[in-house]
Amino acid sequence: MATGDHKEGFWKRVLWAALPLLVWIVHFAFSYGLAAAQCSPVGMRPGGPDRLVLAGSTLGAFAICALLAWRARQVLSRQGSASGLADRVALLLAVLALIAIAWGGLPLLLVTGCA
Amino acid sequence: MTAPTLSKPAPNPAPRPDGELEKLEAVWRTQSGWRFFSSVNNTNIGLLYIATALLFFVLAGVLGLLIRLQLAVPDNHLLGVETYNQVFTMHGTVMMFLFAIPVVEAIGVYLLPNMLGARDLPFPRLSAYAYWAYAFGGLAFFCTLFVGLAPDGGWFMYPPLTGTRYSPGLNADFWLLGIGFIEISAIAGAIELIVGILFTRAPGMTLGRMPVYAWAMLVVGLMIVFAFPAVIAGTALLELERAFDWPFFIAERGGDPLLWQHLFWFFGHPEVYIIFLPAAGMVSTMIPTIAGTPLVGRRAIIAALLGVGVFSFGLWAHHMFTAGLGVLEMSFVSAASMAVAVPTAIQVFGWIATLWKGKLTWNAPTLFLLGFMFIFVLGGLTGVMVAVIPFDWQVHDTYFIVAHFHYVLIGGMVFPVFAAMYYWMPLVNGNRLSERLARWVFWLMFAGFNIAFFPMHLTGLLGMPRRVYTYAPEMGWDGLNLLSTVGAFMFALGVVLFAVDAFRALRRPERAVGNPWNAATLEWLPSEDYGNRSIVRVNSTNPLWDEPALTREVEEGRHYLPHTATGRRETIATSPVAAEPRYLLVLPGDSWLPLVGAFGTSAFFLLLTVKLYALAWISGAVAVGAVLAWMWESDRPPPEIEQVEAAVGEHLPVGALGRASHSWWATVIMLVVDASIFASFAFAYVHVSMRLMVCPPPGTELPPLSQALTSCGLLVLGSLLVWLAKRALDKKGNARRLPWLVLAALACALASFALDLQGWRAGLAPSESAWAAAIAALASYQGLHIVLLLVLAPYLALRAWRGLLDRRSRATLDNIALVWHYTTLQGIAAVAVVRLMPLLME
Numbered sequence: 040m041a042t043g044d045h046k047e048g049f050w051k052r053v054l055w056a057a058l059p060l061l062v063w064i065v066h067f068a069f070s071y072g073l074a075a076a077q078c079s080p081v082g083m084r085p086g087g088p089d090r091l092v093l094a095g096s097t098l099g100a101f102a103i104c105a106l107l108a109w110r111a112r113q114v115l116s117r118q119g120s121a122s123g124l125a126d127r128v129a130l131l132l133a134v135l136a137l138i139a140i141a142w143g144g145l146p147l148l149l150v151t152g153c154a
Numbered sequence: 155m156t157a158p159t160l161s162k163p164a165p166n167p168a169p170r171p172d173g174e175l176e177k178l179e180a181v182w183r184t185q186s187g188w189r190f191f192s193s194v195n196n197t198n199i200g201l202l203y204i205a206t207a208l209l210f211f212v213l214a215g216v217l218g219l220l221i222r223l224q225l226a227v228p229d230n231h232l233l234g235v236e237t238y239n240q241v242f243t244m245h246g247t248v249m250m251f252l253f254a255i256p257v258v259e260a261i262g263v264y265l266l267p268n269m270l271g272a273r274d275l276p277f278p279r280l281s282a283y284a285y286w287a288y289a290f291g292g293l294a295f296f297c298t299l300f301v302g303l304a305p306d307g308g309w310f311m312y313p314p315l316t317g318t319r320y321s322p323g324l325n326a327d328f329w330l331l332g333i334g335f336i337e338i339s340a341i342a343g344a345i346e347l348i349v350g351i352l353f354t355r356a357p358g359m360t361l362g363r364m365p366v367y368a369w370a371m372l373v374v375g376l377m378i379v380f381a382f383p384a385v386i387a388g389t390a391l392l393e394l395e396r397a398f399d400w401p402f403f404i405a406e407r408g409g410d411p412l413l414w415q416h417l418f419w420f421f422g423h424p425e426v427y428i429i430f431l432p433a434a435g436m437v438s439t440m441i442p443t444i445a446g447t448p449l450v451g452r453r454a455i456i457a458a459l460l461g462v463g464v465f466s467f468g469l470w471a472h473h474m475f476t477a478g479l480g481v482l483e484m485s486f487v488s489a490a491s492m493a494v495a496v497p498t499a500i501q502v503f504g505w506i507a508t509l510w511k512g513k514l515t516w517n518a519p520t521l522f523l524l525g526f527m528f529i530f531v532l533g534g535l536t537g538v539m540v541a542v543i544p545f546d547w548q549v550h551d552t553y554f555i556v557a558h559f560h561y562v563l564i565g566g567m568v569f570p571v572f573a574a575m576y577y578w579m580p581l582v583n584g585n586r587l588s589e590r591l592a593r594w595v596f597w598l599m600f601a602g603f604n605i606a607f608f609p610m611h612l613t614g615l616l617g618m619p620r621r622v623y624t625y626a627p628e629m630g631w632d633g634l635n636l637l638s639t640v641g642a643f644m645f646a647l648g649v650v651l652f653a654v655d656a657f658r659a660l661r662r663p664e665r666a667v668g669n670p671w672n673a674a675t676l677e678w679l680p681s682e683d684y685g686n687r688s689i690v691r692v693n694s695t696n697p698l699w700d701e702p703a704l705t706r707e708v709e710e711g712r713h714y715l716p717h718t719a720t721g722r723r724e725t726i727a728t729s730p731v732a733a734e735p736r737y738l739l740v741l742p743g744d745s746w747l748p749l750v751g752a753f754g755t756s757a758f759f760l761l762l763t764v765k766l767y768a769l770a771w772i773s774g775a776v777a778v779g780a781v782l783a784w785m786w787e788s789d790r791p792p793p794e795i796e797q798v799e800a801a802v803g804e805h806l807p808v809g810a811l812g813r814a815s816h817s818w819w820a821t822v823i824m825l826v827v828d829a830s831i832f833a834s835f836a837f838a839y840v841h842v843s844m845r846l847m848v849c850p851p852p853g854t855e856l857p858p859l860s861q862a863l864t865s866c867g868l869l870v871l872g873s874l875l876v877w878l879a880k881r882a883l884d885k886k887g888n889a890r891r892l893p894w895l896v897l898a899a900l901a902c903a904l905a906s907f908a909l910d911l912q913g914w915r916a917g918l919a920p921s922e923s924a925w926a927a928a929i930a931a932l933a934s935y936q937g938l939h940i941v942l943l944l945v946l947a948p949y950l951a952l953r954a955w956r957g958l959l960d961r962r963s964r965a966t967l968d969n970i971a972l973v974w975h976y977t978t979l980q981g982i983a984a985v986a987v988v989r990l991m992p993l994l995m996e
Contacts, residue, residue, distance in 0.1 A: 041727075041737035041810035049730045060464040067468045071486050078480040079844040081995050088482055124362035124453060131457035139465060139493035146485030153480045 052125040059104050059129070059136035066100035066140055078153035087152035097144035104140060108133035164712035165357075165691055165801030174717045175687065181718045182273075182684035185744060192746045194278040195683060200264025201582065203285045206292070207257035212649070213296060214248035217241050219646055222606070226639040228627040238623050239306035240325070244299055246309030251333050252292045254567060255425070258432035259343040260285075261574060262371045266347065268581075268677040269365055271356025271692065273685035273725040274741055276349050276816045279748045279784055284342040286752030287335070294760050295332040298325070305329035308621060310418050311392070313403035313411050318396050327396060327763045334389035335759045337382050344378035345823045347371050352730045353816050356676065357714055358692040359733045365675050366449060369456050370435025373463040374428050379827050380467070381424035387834030388417030391931060400920045400927035402838060408851060409924035412477055413841050417834060419470035426562065427466040431459060433570035434501055437523060440577050441505050443673040444520045445512025448696055451504040458504075461497035465490060475546045484543055491541035498534060502527065518592035519671075522573035525600045529565025533558060536611070551621075554614025560607045572599070572652070579656070581677060584665035591655045598648030605641025609634040674699040680709050688716035689726055689800075692733070719798035720808060726800060727816055737810045738798050740791060742784075751780035782949060789817075789965045790958065811961075812968055821969040825976045832980055835935055836987045839928035846925065849995040854926050856992075857913025862985045865906040865913075869978040872902035876974045880967060889959040892967075893951035899974065900947035906981065907940045932984045939977040946970050 070093055077084040111130035115122050184193050193199065220241050224233045233241060263281055267274050275281055298304040305325045307316040316326045351372045355364065391402045392414060401407035403414050442449045449455065468490035475484055505527065514520060536558040540546045549555060572595075580586050613634045618625065625631055669678040674696035679686045688711045694700040707713060714726055714735070723741040728734060754777030761770035791809040800806045812818055843849050850856060879895040910933055920930035950970050953959050959967055 041807045041814040047729055047731045047734075052731060057460065057464075060460065064464065064467070067486065067490065071468075071483055074480055074482040074486070076844065078483075081844065081847055081849070088480075124360075124456070127453045128457040128460065131454055132461060135457070135461045135493075135497055138496055139490065142493050143486055143489040146482060146489060150482050150485050153482070 052123075056125045056128045056132060059107050059133040062100050062103050062107070063136045063139050066096060067143060069096055070143065083153070090147050090151070094144070094147050097140060097147065100140045101137065101144070104133050104136045108137060162691075162693060164707045165714055165804065166688065166712045166716060167802065170711040170716055174711070177721075178684050178687075178716075178718050179682070181721065181723055181743075182682070184683050189744075191749060192744045194282040194742065194744050194748060196263050196267050196275050196278065196281060197681075197683065199278070199281050199285050200260060202289070203260030203263055204257065206285075206289050207253050207260050210248050210252040210292060210296070211257070212653075214245050214253055215646060215649065217245040217248070219642055221245060222639040222642040224624070225635050227636065228625050228629070228632050230624050235623050236302070236306065239621075240299060240302070240304040242621055243305045243308055243329075244296070247305065247329065247333065248292075248296060249563075250309060250425070251336055252288075252296070254429045254563065255340055256288055256292075257571060258374070258429060258567070259340060259347070261436070261571070261578075262347050262432065263343065265578065265677055266350060266368060266371060267354070267685060267725075268679070268681055269675055270351065270354060270368060271359060271676050271679075271686065271690045272350065272354040273689070274723065275346050276354055276725075276727075276739060276741075277346050277820065278723075279742050279745060280342055280346050282745075282748035283752050283781075284339040284346070286749045287339040287342075287755055290753055290756035291332060291336050291339070291759065294756060295328060295336075298328045303328060310422065311414075312418075313392060313395075313414050316392065317403060318399075324763060327393065330389045330393040330396070331759045331763045334386055334393070335755070337386055337389075341378060341382055341827055344375040344382075345820050345827075348375035348379070348823055349816050349820050351375070353727050353819065354725055354739065355728050355733045356690045356692050357726065357728055357733055357735050359728075361731055361733075363692055363695045365435075366438035366452065366455060366459075367432075367435035367675075370431045370438070370459055373459045374431050377424050377428050377431075377463050377466070379823060380830055381421045381428065383421075383827055383830035384417045384834045385421035387831050387838070388414055388421070391417070391835075391838060394927070394931065394934075398921065400930060401924050402842070402927055402931075404924070407923055408842055408845060409927075410842060410845055412474070412479075413838055415474050415477060416470070416841065417838070419473045420467070420834075423470045423473065424463075424466045426559075427462055429563065430566040431462065433526075433567045433574075434459070436570050436574045436577075437505060437526065438501070439673075439675060440519050440523060440573060441508050442512070442696075443577075443671045444515050444517065444523070445508050446515070446672070447508060447512035448674075449504065450507035450511055451500070452695070455501050455504045458497035458500040462494060462501075465494040465497065469494060472541055472546070475543050476550045488541050488543050492538060495534065495538055502531065518576035518587065518589055518596065519573040521592065521596040521600075522569050522576065525596060526565055526569035526573065529561055529569060529600075529603065531565075533561030533563075533565050537562060549614055551619055552614035553610040553618045553620055556620050557607050557610035557614060560603075560610075564603055564607075569599075575652075575656070577671065578677070579659060580667055580670050581681075583660065583662070584667045585659040585662045586670060587652075587655050587659050591651060595648045595652045595655070598644050598651065602641045602644030602646070602648060606638045606645055607641070609637050609641075613638075669698065669705070679705055684723075685725075686713075687711050688713035690714075713801070714804075715800045719800070720792045720795050722792065726806065727810065735800060735804065735806055736814065738800065738806045738808045739816060740809060742788060745784065745787075747780045747784040751777050751784065754778075754780060778945065782945075785949075785966070786953075789963050791962050809962065811964060815965055815968070817965045818968055818972070821972050825972060828976065829980070832932075832935060832983070835928070835931050836983075839925075839932060839987060840991060842924040842928050843991045843995065846995070849925070849992045851923050851925050854919075854923060855917030856988065857917060859989070861909060861913045862989065865909045866982050866985055868902045868906035868909070869981045872899040872906070873975050873978040875899035875902065876971050880971055883959065883961070883964060883967060887961050889954040892954045892959065896947050896950050896954075900943055903940055903943050903974075903977065907937055910936070910981075929988055932988065936977070936981050936984055939973075939980060943974060943977060946973065 074088040076082045077088040108130060111126060111133055114126050115130060184198055224230055224238060303324050305328055307321055307326055311329055314320060351368050394400045395402050401409040403409045403411045438449055438455055471479060471487040472491045540558060576587055613631050616631060618631050676697060678698060686708050688708050690708050690713045697704055720740055723743055725739050726735050727737050727739040729736055754773045757773035758770050758777055761773055795808050797805045797807045875895045876899045879892045882891050883889055914933050918926040918929055920927040953966055
């Protein structure tokens with residue numbers, strides 16, 4: 040009977056490659072959730088959702104993804120042709136998440152209030 | 155095409171002994187006559203699955219033609235108003251739930267094991283159960299149309315229209331119970347595919363070498379796990395409202411119709427990508443073959459698949475831009491809707507670059523793939539248009555939207571599926587479809603599609619609302635509508651010609667399959683009921699291009715496991731990243747039990763809908779009995795065989811324990827689905843709470859905290875006893891004390907639930923307010939798990955008493971323990987969510 044985990048770092052690789060997408064999920068859920076809560080009957084905030092907090096979270100998420108992209112780039116240039124799928128996917132997903140977070144932050148410059 | 159590489163020596167270089175192949179054939183042989191339907195092998199189930207999905211495509215297509223006939227001329231009375239409502243609801247529902255999702259899963263069931271080099275999927279009986287449940291449930295659901303009981307509230311079934319006030323008949327119930335149940339079958343299929351892709355790939359097929367189609371199906375499987383629970387929870391809530399007057403969606407009693415829209419579209423938008431990504435995976439497999447060159451940007455395309463899969467969960471509310479959401483929330487969703495265009499475009503550019511780099515072969519798959527790109531890109535562009543909120547406000551619920559989503563769905567899924575049928579049809583019996591007829595089929599479908607649906611952009615912009623029964627001549631929509639009808643019939647003629655050709659090809663005598671397109675992927679290795687003669691060792695991304703001798707070697711049995719090592723059906727389980735052989739996975743054989751279980755399950759739901767309760771419970775008992783009987787036969791590794799030789803010098807253990815076992819992973823994925831359903835109920839509770847000014851609302855009262863904590867304590871005690879039972883087996887290797895520990899744990903779980911029930915009943919009336927109803931829904935879901943433990947605990951005790959639990963046969967215990975601990979965590983989480991919300995709102 041085979042037992043236990045095979046030591047090939049499955050979860051570590053998955054996390055490394057998918058971390059930028061997780062950052063996007065957290066950022067999106069936080070932004071949408073805060074805006075919804077601060078526009079709900081009980082949590083209604085004068086002037087609409089707190090754009091300072093939202094902008095801060097957007098900049099934070101952007102910075103994390105930029106850091107992840109930079110790290111993935113470093114790993115790729117260090118390993119050259121020996122780099123694996125996870126490293127390349129990590130870089131591409133970091134760039135995709137950067138674009139999505141930047142784009143998702145734009146409404147903060149354009150929209151105020153709840154309605 | 156890549157240059158052939160030097161082949162490594164085959165893992166089993168010596169000639170194979172006489173009689174070995176005959177034994178392998180005997181173990182895997184498909185039974186003839188009516189016994190064929192007890193088959194569980196992926197090839198047979200896959201073909202049945204595809205055929206049934208195509209039948210629903212034709213049936214829903216006929217309904218589409220009826221819609222077009224009705225709208226061909228103004229003031230038409232071909233169909234009555236009620237019939238028209240049922241027809242358009244069934245057209246959308248059947249196309250989405252009974253054709254689009256099942257056909258992509260069906261093709262996966264048929265293709266993936268061969269493409270991955272496995273003999274079968276890891277849970278063949280689960281595949282068979284999922285298929286039969288879908289077939290029985292789907293056909294019965296379709297038949298409601300013939301007795302005027304088909305749902306009529308549109309394919310997304312918005313309340314309050316579908317609540318009892320405006321839809322008092324059984325029509326909506328058929329949708330809610332029928333579709334909710336069919337979704338469970340889709341989830342079973344997804345679990346099967348995820349575990350199959352991660353753990354049964356051919357040795358050496360690392361994640362980096364895995365075909366892009368398998369990547370697409372892996373992403374889709376994970377999307378199903380997280381998206382479908384939302385609609386299952388939504389349908390459960392709406393059915394509870396209709397059956398017991400729990401007002402989740404009734405505004406006067408604190409409910410919110412938008413709650414349904416959130417739950418439905420949290421499933422409904424990812425679903426579009428659940429349909430599209432498998433098609434994209436097929437396209438990424440076919441294009442390199444027809445261009446004769448490896449896929450350009452392969453890794454970028456894999457990353458794009460992952461990106462699309464995740465971003466698609468942020469788009470649900472773009473179906474709700476006119477529902478009165480906050481402007482900032484809508485803007486976030488609008489931004490995400492545009493962001494998803496980036497990874498989609500990466501795939502499209504990858505395909506164009508591959509075609510550009512290679513030398514295009516003009517054949518039937520090529521035509522359909524080019525048609526797909528043209529139509530899908532147009533649908534994508536109008537998708538970006540409707541992601542712009544002010545534009546969406548103008549065209550929402552008009553025929554512009556009808557045009558948009560048909561361009562996306564038919565372009566993005568139907569055309570690739572037709573390309574796939576032309577491409578992979580030779581796998582069935584070696585015969586290709588007619589190339590000459592294919593040109594007729596393609597041009598009729600391509601021209602017919604554009605003639606039918608392009609004018610709908612214009613009728614939409616002219617203000618024609620979707621689902622309208624008829625229209626007055628002075629609206630000016632008649633010419634365009636007539637054109638759409640002509641186009642729809644041209645499209646249908648193309649489908650009929652295809653069906654005739656397919657029927658002809660399938661009736662021709664069987665011939666050698668070969669590799670007619672000179673493809674690079676493993677499904678083109680010679681294959682029988684047992685899959686490939688030996689399980690191939692993969693050394694590159696494009697094995698059939700890079701190792702010309704591979705086909706001969708595999709056929710001569712020179713790779714892994716060229717025989718049946720235990721006298722049963724088997725495949726090799728490999729590690730998820732590097733695909734190193736880990737153990738011999740013994741597979742179950744053919745059986746009637748999945749079919750009987752599926753029949754009982756379908757009958758239970760349908761009879762419940764028509765309120766034949768006694769018969770429904772009998773059917774439910776048959777279903778549970780069949781599933782338990784099927785489980786009873788499992789988890790019994792062959793005695794006396796601890797390990798086998800899969801290749802020269804490579805010995806593999808038979809079966810696996812704990813986290814090494816494929817069944818452990820399947821249980822974990824099932825529990826993730828379970829947790830997602832629970833999260834949807836918790837979301838419903840948070841959503842209705844946020845509509846309150848005071849929480850808890852006046853007239854409701856939560857039970858004392860001490861009572862809730864005692865209930866949680868009992869759950870923890872139950873889990874502790876189960877842990878002790880596992881430990882006793884681990885340490886002492888015998889299961890003597892195990893039944894008593896498990897039954898004591900069951901007593902704790904029952905006591906916990908009784909305490910909860912007593913507390914909720916004292917202060918909460920679910921029909922009075924949506925808030926109380928949402929808590930009752932959470933409690934009911936926990937109750938469902940307690941009922942499950944009530945079945946599982948005696949079953950486990952019985953296995954222990956019958957001597958079927960020991961150190962080798964313990965997957966049943968490990969998996970039931972997982973379910974048990976999950977139930978404990980869910981009970982604690984329910985208490986935390988319910989108690990936390992009033993504190994947050996203070």
